[in-house]
Amino acid sequence: MLSKKTKYGIKALVHLAKQEERSPVQIGTISLAENISQKFLESILLSLKKTGILGSKKGKGGGYYLLKDPKDIPMTTVMRVLEGPIAMVPCVSLNFYEKCDDCPDENTCAVNKIMLEVRDSTLEIFKNTTLFDLCL
Amino acid sequence: MLSKKTKYGIKALVHLAKQEERSPVQIGTISLAENISQKFLESILLSLKKTGILGSKKGKGGGYYLLKDPKDIPMTTVMRVLEGPIAMVPCVSLNFYEKCDDCPDENTCAVNKIMLEVRDSTLEIFKNTTLFDLCL
DNA sequence: TTTTACTCTACTAAATCTATAGGGTATTGG
DNA sequence: CCAATACCCTATAGATTTAGTAGAGTAAAA
Incomplete structure (x- = not known):
């Protein structure tokens, strides 16, 4: 069985991939749109960042974004x-x-x-x- | 990931399928041959019996056997x-x-x-x- | 009638999953 | 500068599943 981590991770990645612009999306926005606990999603996105799939930007207007097409x-x-x-x-x-x-x-x-x-x-x-x- | 239960279950079934005669094989024999904890295997074989895959015979000369080809x-x-x-x-x-x-x-x-x-x-x-x- | 071997219930130690809590830190817009 | 924003990181904890263990019971065969 697929873990929720994986399921949520895929949903979040698809959410990011669907963005027309490659500008950062906040964790809160994704968690709301995809029905995922914000804190849990946070740790998932972090691991996706550490492995080079996602990039992130801090501060106002920050968030996560895909590093590749x-x-x-x-x-x-x-x-x-x-x-x-x-x-x-x-x-x-x-x-x-x-x-x-x-x-x-x-x-x-x-x-x-x-x-x-x-x-x-x-x-x-x-x-x-x-x-x-x-x-x- | 496959659970050990499934892994052991498959191994036990293959062991039984490899028997030339369809005579009962004791739990102990299988557990020894396949490196499986006897008590754990016991519960696995029992569930295979309950679902109609295996039959069993009690007493001396008893054991489990396949019900079908x-x-x-x-x-x-x-x-x-x-x-x-x-x-x-x-x-x-x-x-x-x-x-x-x-x-x-x-x-x-x-x-x-x-x-x-x-x-x-x-x-x-x-x-x-x-x-x-x-x-x- | 005794031995053998399956039957069944209950329990448990360990691991994993699914979060939650809470503070820390870097960045940016004003 | 500075305060708000939003990512970063660690620790912890409840729930569930896994992988057994213990031990008594019961049916059947020799």
Whole structure:
């Protein structure tokens, strides 16, 4: 299941991507428009900033804004920052790989096998979908 | 992320599917072979029994066994029993649908949109994979 | 009738999620 | 300058889920 953090994060990013101008949008504006707790959203936007997806401007007229064109932000990036691994098990994760401690051999593991397929198909979708596509 | 319950459940089912005879296998045997806590596995197998995937036999020579041919057990069934919804958000779930309380309209929701795609592709894989396929 | 092995309930430690609280700090418009 | 604005950061806490553990009970077979 997707965490609320991810869900809210995506909604906020789409909100920003829909802005015609690339001028900063306040946290309060987004939280109101998207029905998100302001304080929670604050921490989400902060993590999106730290990973280079968003920029921010302080002071009067400040807020958050996208650093890149929505067409250049694939969902793989967004998902990995917000949700973490895309794979359902660490042993098939590309960016967050971990060996299973209970499994003697990945190559013969049934779970590994099917989850690898699922990861590939999910990855394909996220790779080919950008923030721009979600705005349509 | 896949829960250990699901992971262990799949491993146990594959273990049973690999048996040449359809005679009962004890919990202890499976837990030893698959590195799973016996008591935890016990509760998993019980839930698989309650949903009609496994049968059990008590007393000496007892244990659990598959009720159907592995080729007739699709992963959709297994996943829904063990993990619950296949979709990443309740609002795109077929079997566990729930409306989002924060979202005014599903049809215009960006999260709904992409997660629907992911669900479809994942579902396709689970639908076309049976327990038998995982034994190869 | 004794052993074996499943059945069931209850409980719990740990982790994660979903926030909330509250102060700190940089910037900008006036 | 300066005060309002709005981001920045840390700490904490309630709720929920996960991953088991404990222990007694019950059915069946040899």
